[in-house]
Amino acid sequence: MLASGFISALEKFIPSDQYYLDPADCYAYAYDNSRKIFPPECVIFPQTTEEVSQLISLCRLYQVPVTARGRGTGTAGGSLAEQGGIALSMERMTRIIRVDVANRVLVTEPGVLNENVQFAAKPHGLFWPPDPSSAAYSTVGGNIATSAGGPHAVKYGTTRDHVLGLTAVIGTGEIIQTGCYTTKGVVGYDLTRLLIGSEGTLAIITEATLKLTPLPVAKGGLTAHYRDSVSCAHAVVNIMRHAQGPSALEFLDTGSLSLIRSRNPEIAPAASHAMLMIEIDGTTKEVENITEQLLLACQNDGLLEASACTDIDQLWKARKTLSPLLRDIAPKKINEDIVVPISQVTNLLTGLAQLSNHYKLKNVNFGHIGNGNIHVNLLIDPDDSRELERANACLNEIFDLVIQLQGTLSGEHGIGSEKRAYINKELSSTTIELMQRVKQAFDPDNILNPGKIFPQASLSSK
Template sequence: MLLPAEFIQLLQNLIPSDRLYLDPVDCYAYAYDNSRKYFPPECVIFPLTTDEVVKIIQLCNRFKIPLTPRGRGTGTAGGSLAEQGGASLSLERMTRIISIDTANRVLVAEPGVLNESVQVAVKPSGFFWPPDPSSAAFSSIGGNLATCAGGPHAVKYGTTRDHVLGLTAVTGQGDIIKTGCYTTKGVVGYDLTRLLIGSEGTLAVITEATLKLTPLPAARSGLVAHYQNAVSCASAIATIMKEPQGPSALEFLDSGSLDLIRSRNPGMLPDDSRAMLMIEVDGTEHEISETTTRLLAACQNSGLLKALPVQNAADLWKARKTLSPLLRDIAPKKINEDIVVPVDKIPRLLTGLSSLCKQYQIPNVNFGHAGNGNIHVNLLIDPDNPGESGRAYKCLNQIFDLVISLNGTLSGEHGIGSEKRPYINKELNEATLTLMKQIKLTFDPCNILNPGKLFP
């Protein structure tokens, strides 16, 4: 869309030139995220305060200009892309950690603060913030909140939604709202905090977050287990998760993942392993010793090749950290999904995935956070082969049907954005979607905030 001259003039009066991009070349850096789709905005605005966000939203309402909130663009579902043009609202310069209150285990921060910056700030006091997406070094707190990010340690500590006490946000009408409270107990009014977390910037722009901190564990250790096949590995996952003192992280890699790692890193993994578990435990030294013994026993089944402790927790993650860069190298285009099923349904999920990918002749690699049934399914596509792309999306459609049939969900931590928008009615019925759309219009009557996202 072409921005009205009057809108641009009023915007320039509001935001200084070093925090306002109007040149298409400058704006292009904000045209994409990790979904690898491109939608250039007509302008990019960098607010520094809640008051500026209010004025920007009010101005966009006046001229009916689409406004797409954005963090650092690490999302994979297209949630931060300006699909309908207009303005991109980049919160990356709102980087203040406003306060750290270790007595009450609270940190208050602006949305542009990086996840890793929070960890660095609170570690000397013996705390951490549990959400740990793989993009933690680059992703912002605001982005983590927008998608309700998870990560490997969600199996023990939960996702972003479980570690936020309250928010300051600006609605699509330009009203400042404060949700939640400063204390870990509070039941005054509706829980708008949990509503905004995961809403992908469609309801309000978060400008301040009160985060709940967690004491660092005294120690970490772990173990690895290798299996003859994915089914026996998946069976072990269900057994492990029945343990009263479970893992702090439980990651799964299938044969495709292992073959890919072995192709570039000979000797890193056993040649005969067709599925692998990486299991982390934390706590006191005594707790770790006891838990490790119990989990080693839980790994045992007829398909186990070997299971052994890993003393250095950093060594535990070497294989997993090697995988993602390799996927980018071998698959210039891939469909990356983050489906979730109940833990006891993982064997059926993996069997179904294998069958569907064989049926449609699509190479695939599966790995992920097995402890809560969150599997990252990667369909690898040759972009120069249009027939393969068509088969891949037919395969994906049936994968989602399989997930729903297993009482699962289409997204565990990536959100819906635009990538999963066509499939959301597989999980949500018409009455539920209608209510959600009504909530959207209550917060954002002119539909300017991230318009078109989430709903088909």
């Protein structure tokens, strides 16, 4: 329970309409897309960097945990107030401070939606490349906290590649500025890239300077259908060998196609058990040339058909409905965003099929295969304890397979609480200890999103 002294001090600088104390009000901030529930004791809606600074100083004084939130669209539990305390919602910090066309820069507060950044940049012929499927709902701050990616990361990279600088508040309440306003700058350590993907464990981001990119002149699309996932994976390797490759390359397995056909029956032939959605952008001539090259790259013995697509936007709309449709198969999904090198995609898909068959689990796979990033969905009944036990054992072996194939446990969702038990599969104890020392430098009292990322045993030993 929050101390009365904390509440009294809070009331002196935060107006009453900027915080909730009633548990019923706070409950709306108790969950994210991981479907876990951890109610905070208080929800606060800061509107300035100075308010965040004062608040963190107060929380440090009273040793109150602080968990920053965007709109709660994350899947890894990163925005859950597991240890109670404060849920710091950034949803009212929604100013786009500046669109600087000459320098291709947009300066924004963290509560601005990804989609609204695109709306602000588009009239100037620019865009911000990170495009998670939650773009219409997720915030810039949340995108930065997890280094969000999306389909177009295969050409443009993830959030980490498109942020020039940050204003943030560290665990002492002090305000820091990182990075610079220019695309070149090598003064000191790169704290900007350190904060990106740190999931609110090092600092609270209150302002971001984003690097914008010119919109492509033209876009084109292809679809390719295969008899099986292995043939499809071989095609991906061929496609990614081209110097001028796709701007997006998405994979749908047979389970994914069955779900989408239930709403969009025309999207794939009945014999298709794996599909590639390919987007190409550039000048009109480049789109024409690359389309011809990639149509040839799609060819192999397992190909059923490949053709240019006249309505790429309709395809993306169907693709974005996929994740919610998984609830039609099972009440719970264990959703992971593993990544392997392109050359290992065939081995990954083969291994996933073997493991799901071995553990007798429904499994639907799709994702940004041009980056080797596959979203694995183990579909289970959470009330079936034996099935849940099999799913956890299967997940453990999936992570072992990923590491064996020189991959990584998370491409864009982050670690949060959902994957912290597995982080030592990828990182050595020395690396984890160094990360914890960095955490201590930024947050000496461990009040910023405590308990996230690091294995619990590792934390308890400190």
